[in-house]
Amino acid sequence: MPDPKLAQVAQRATDLDRAAAFYERLLGSPPLARFDPPGLLFFSLGDGTRLLLEAGAPSALIYVRVEDVRSAVERLRADGVPVEGEPHVIFSHDDDTLGPADTDEEMAFVRDSEGNLVGLVGTRPKGQG
Numbered sequence: 118m119p120d121p122k123l124a125q126v127a128q129r130a131t132d133l134d135r136a137a138a139f140y141e142r143l144l145g146s147p148p149l150a151r152f153d154p155p156g157l158l159f160f161s162l163g164d165g166t167r168l169l170l171e172a173g174a175p176s177a178l179i180y181v182r183v184e185d186v187r188s189a190v191e192r193l194r195a196d197g198v199p200v201e202g203e204p205h206v207i208f209s210h211d212d213d214t215l216g217p218a219d220t221d222e223e224m225a226f227v228r229d230s231e232g233n234l235v236g237l238v239g240t241r242p243k244g245q246g
Contacts, residue, residue, distance in 0.1 A: 123166050128177050130170035130231045133158045139230035140168065142196065143181065143189075170231075180236035186223040189237050193227055201234060202226035209243055219243050 130136035133156060140160050141147055149159040149167065158170040168179070183189040186204045194200050204225040210216040220240040229235050 122164070125167045125169055126162070126177060126179055127169045127171065127174035128179060128229075128231075128233055129172065129174045130158065131172050132231065133170065135230045136170045139198075140170065143193070143229075143235070144168075176231075176233045178234050178236065180224075180238050183237050183239050185241075186225050186237050186239040189239075190225045190227070199228040200225065201228055204237075210240070216240055221245075 133151070133153065137148055137151070137158055144160055144162070146161065149161050151158050156172055160168040160170075162168050162181070190200055190204055202225055204223050206221045207224050208215070208222045210218055210220045210222060212218050216222050217240055219242065221243050222238065222240050225237045227235050227237065
């Protein structure tokens with residue numbers, strides 16, 4: 118049996134226009150589709166995985182991989198996005214079990230336009246930061 122792949126993540130969004138603007142800025146691409154009614158908004162998270170935003174979904178803690186956590190936080194902060202946790206190293210990868218070997222994994226946390234907590238994740242060469 119092939120490895121299972123994540124197909125979709127649902128996230129609560131009570132204002133689709135506001136959520137569309139936030140996630141388009143965060144992900145760097147426009148929505149894939151919008152169905153109104155019933156009030157569904159889809160984004161691509163890459164590799165065939167979709168992000169579904171809808172009012173009826175529960176709040177989820179999602180982690181989005183970004184190229185540079187620190188730059189992403191500064192860009193979002195400049196846009197007025199609340200930063201809940203500053204960029205920090207959470208793990209050093211000695212091998213490639215969970216990430217590229219010889220890198221530090223960084224995380225930061227922000228609040229999206231709907232009040233959901235969103236983790237930003239990235240890696241950089243060990244000791245750079």
